[in-house]
Amino acid sequence: xxxxxxxVAVTCTAPVNIAVIKYWGKRDEDLILPINSSLSVTLHQDQxxxxxxxxISKDFTEDRIWLNGRxxxxxxxxxxxxxxxxxxxxxxxxxxxxxxxxxRRGSGSACRSLxxxxxxxxxxxxxxxxxxxxxxxxxxxxWPELRVLILVVSAEKKLMGSTAGMQTSVETSSLLxxxxxxxxxxxxxxxxxCVQERDFQGFGQLTMKDSNQFHxxxxxTFPPISYLSDTSxxxxxxxxxxxxxxxxxxxxxxxxxxxxxxxxxxxxxVPEFVAAVRQCFPPELNGDKFLKGLPVRPVPLSEELKAxxxxxxxxxxxxxxxxxxxxxxxxxxxxxQAHLLGPDGLPKPAA
Amino acid sequence: xxxxxxxVAVTCTAPVNIAVIKYWGKRDEDLILPINSSLSVTLHQDQxxxxxxxxISKDFTEDRIWLNGRxxxxxxxxxxxxxxxxxxxxxxxxxxxxxxxxxRRGSGSACRSLxxxxxxxxxxxxxxxxxxxxxxxxxxxxWPELRVLILVVSAEKKLMGSTAGMQTSVETSSLLxxxxxxxxxxxxxxxxxCVQERDFQGFGQLTMKDSNQFHxxxxxTFPPISYLSDTSxxxxxxxxxxxxxxxxxxxxxxxxxxxxxxxxxxxxxVPEFVAAVRQCFPPELNGDKFLKGLPVRPVPLSEELKAxxxxxxxxxxxxxxxxxxxxxxxxxxxxxQAHLLGPDGLPKPAA
Numbered sequence: 001x002x003x004x005x006x007x008v009a010v011t012c013t014a015p016v017n018i019a020v021i022k023y024w025g026k027r028d029e030d031l032i033l034p035i036n037s038s039l040s041v042t043l044h045q046d047q048x049x050x051x052x053x054x055x056i057s058k059d060f061t062e063d064r065i066w067l068n069g070r071x072x073x074x075x076x077x078x079x080x081x082x083x084x085x086x087x088x089x090x091x092x093x094x095x096x097x098x099x100x101x102x103x104r105r106g107s108g109s110a111c112r113s114l115x116x117x118x119x120x121x122x123x124x125x126x127x128x129x130x131x132x133x134x135x136x137x138x139x140x141x142x143w144p145e146l147r148v149l150i151l152v153v154s155a156e157k158k159l160m161g162s163t164a165g166m167q168t169s170v171e172t173s174s175l176l177x178x179x180x181x182x183x184x185x186x187x188x189x190x191x192x193x194c195v196q197e198r199d200f201q202g203f204g205q206l207t208m209k210d211s212n213q214f215h216x217x218x219x220x221t222f223p224p225i226s227y228l229s230d231t232s233x234x235x236x237x238x239x240x241x242x243x244x245x246x247x248x249x250x251x252x253x254x255x256x257x258x259x260x261x262x263x264x265x266x267x268x269x270v271p272e273f274v275a276a277v278r279q280c281f282p283p284e285l286n287g288d289k290f291l292k293g294l295p296v297r298p299v300p301l302s303e304e305l306k307a308x309x310x311x312x313x314x315x316x317x318x319x320x321x322x323x324x325x326x327x328x329x330x331x332x333x334x335x336x337q338a339h340l341l342g343p344d345g346l347p348k349p350a351a
Numbered sequence: 352x353x354x355x356x357x358x359v360a361v362t363c364t365a366p367v368n369i370a371v372i373k374y375w376g377k378r379d380e381d382l383i384l385p386i387n388s389s390l391s392v393t394l395h396q397d398q399x400x401x402x403x404x405x406x407i408s409k410d411f412t413e414d415r416i417w418l419n420g421r422x423x424x425x426x427x428x429x430x431x432x433x434x435x436x437x438x439x440x441x442x443x444x445x446x447x448x449x450x451x452x453x454x455r456r457g458s459g460s461a462c463r464s465l466x467x468x469x470x471x472x473x474x475x476x477x478x479x480x481x482x483x484x485x486x487x488x489x490x491x492x493x494w495p496e497l498r499v500l501i502l503v504v505s506a507e508k509k510l511m512g513s514t515a516g517m518q519t520s521v522e523t524s525s526l527l528x529x530x531x532x533x534x535x536x537x538x539x540x541x542x543x544x545c546v547q548e549r550d551f552q553g554f555g556q557l558t559m560k561d562s563n564q565f566h567x568x569x570x571x572t573f574p575p576i577s578y579l580s581d582t583s584x585x586x587x588x589x590x591x592x593x594x595x596x597x598x599x600x601x602x603x604x605x606x607x608x609x610x611x612x613x614x615x616x617x618x619x620x621v622p623e624f625v626a627a628v629r630q631c632f633p634p635e636l637n638g639d640k641f642l643k644g645l646p647v648r649p650v651p652l653s654e655e656l657k658a659x660x661x662x663x664x665x666x667x668x669x670x671x672x673x674x675x676x677x678x679x680x681x682x683x684x685x686x687x688q689a690h691l692l693g694p695d696g697l698p699k700p701a702a
Contacts, residue, residue, distance in 0.1 A: 175567055178529045205573075212575045216526055216567040222556075223591045224563045230581045240574045 009055040022214035036180040044327030053340040100134035116140040116328035176217040204252030211254040245308035284316035294323040360406040373565040387531040395678025404691040451485035467491040467679035527568040555603030562605040596659035635667035645674040
């Protein structure tokens with residue numbers, strides 16, 4: 001078909017980011033402007049990524065979008081906001097512009113996925129949001145020993161989505177307002193210093209404190225929001241006992257709007273901590289699929305550490321672990337095979 | 352024995368109180384002075400009480416104390432502080448003095464058990480604590496329709512005691528400081544108004560908000576403190592769904608330093624709410640012992656409410672319910688049989 005020659009497609013992958021200073025609450029719902037700055041770690045795309053193919057053609061008569069192979073309504077407001085921003089960018093094609101404004105309009109925290117390494121999202125002050133942008137604090141090569149373990153926990157119940165959750169928090173939690181205005185600014189500066197100096201003790205402690213404070217403001221919301229489950233709390237306890245045993249902060253947890261834990265550690269701590277997780281949460285079925293991602297050397301737990309953990313094992317509490325590390329920002333794929341859309345502009349059948 | 356005639360004994364009972372504006376954190380550890388005022392409801396002694404017998408005799412050569420029939424060290428600081436205060440009071444025997452200073456030295460919140468009905472503990476301003484005293488806001492006869500349900504939940508793990516917990520919170524939680532200084536004063540005034548006007552909607556909502564905020568400051572403590580279990584959170588959800596179904600606040604929860612819920616409701620709401628609890632937490636064994644205390648008429652749940660609760664039942668999550676109401680302050684028992692100490696000044700054998 002002649003028209004197919006007109007089709008231009010590009011495919012790129014984007015990373016997941018995990019906030020260590022949390023974003024919770026908007027000061028402008030339409031522009032997606034946050035009530036405080038936040039800071040995140042970009043995870044490596046070898047383990048977790050999103051893949052997007054965009055195609056344009058003179059023959060297309062309408063915009064269409066597929067998410068995980070299923071067509072979605074292209075008219076929904078956030079998508080429209082992104083598309084408007086993208087067409088505006090297209091006009092200056094070839095000119096460097098700030099993409100974080102575009103990403104922010106889709107999902108606030110997504111703007112932090114535009115860079116690799118350690119990224120801050122500055123809240124900005126302007127009403128139009130032009131200064132509410134992402135900025136790289138340090139590149140992915142900055143702290144090569146840093147590892148990230150995602151402890152996947154089964155969610156027993158439907159959780160409140162973050163968009164609705166943070167809106168209710170802004171409306172009802174006086175602690176959230178205080179946090180945004182009086183706690184976060186100093187924490188942003190302190191976290192930036194910890195990252196720049198590769199100070200794991202400081203980084204880990206502040207990461208845990210900020211995760212706890214975010215969940216505290218959720219609990220102060222009315223009606224209250226609880227994202228942490230009993231298993232999440234057992235992981236918290238495990239981390240604190242592991243650190244107490246070693247007399248220093250060797251591992252640090254953070255939790256987003258769900259019960260899964262993300263744990264930071266330096267590479268030489270990972271084998272012992274994974275063994276501790278196996279001790280507290282014995283894998284229910286095939287133990288060989290318990291650990292995904294980067295390989296982790298099996299090590300035995302010392303009797304001293306076993307005694308220090310002092311837990312009743314909870315079989316199956318942690319479903320599996322994904323071991324990963326800090327990674328780069330979005331990548332454009334050269335391989336034509338990578339396109340998710342075929343020459344007709346429609347999703348390829350699943351392989 | 353001649354000496355036994357010298358023995359004078361008195362026995363009194365004291366009530367349990369449940370705070371609806373929470374006390375958490377001391378500004379003076381020795382004098383037990385709080386960082387904020389608090390307000391509680393005194394529970395009726397027909398369901399829950401403590402019984403104490405004190406005996407004095409010229410023949411006694413030392414102070415001794417038994418707690419639940421077991422002898423305790425009379426030298427421990429808090430007990431010594433109480434005894435000193437009591438001997439000081441004894442010197443002015445017959446003169447009215449403020450007992451709440453004595454009680455406060457033993458356990459801060461105990462001073463609120465000196466009165467029936469609704470009681471505030473004013474934080475006071477003086478360094479010597481002379482103005483940190485309990486005061487009755489309204490007597491037990493003030494709000495006769497008010498009922499209190501204690502939902503007893505099994506604690507799966509050892510919890511941090513409140514003395515150590517609140518000390519860590521004062522040292523590490525910036526949200527707690529903000530709460531004490533900037534949130535509680537207005538809440539004390541509002542709660543007093545709700546009690547005085549018997550405004551259940553306002554009373555219930557503020558009770559829930561203040562419980563949530565107390566637990567939020569526990570979570571903001573480092574290391575974090577979690578008193579609520581998954582069952583506690585299911586009770587929270589049940590209460591909010593029950594209220595949403597009725598379009599108003601008909602029941603209200605509050606949680607102290609443990610997973611048990613205390614639920615307030617007016618008498619005409621109790622039967623339906625108890626039926627809802629049975630629906631969500633089917634009694635595991637003998638359903639006839641599930642409800643203790645005041646009788647509650649069994650009623651069927653409407654299909655609409657069942658659907659609105661939308662829960663997966665958790666059998667045995669709630670062990671049992673104690674139904675009680677607002678009650679009077681401490682009582683002196685006239686009955687000599689009530690003495691816990693025999694004519695020799697030693698504990699009577701258990702009946």
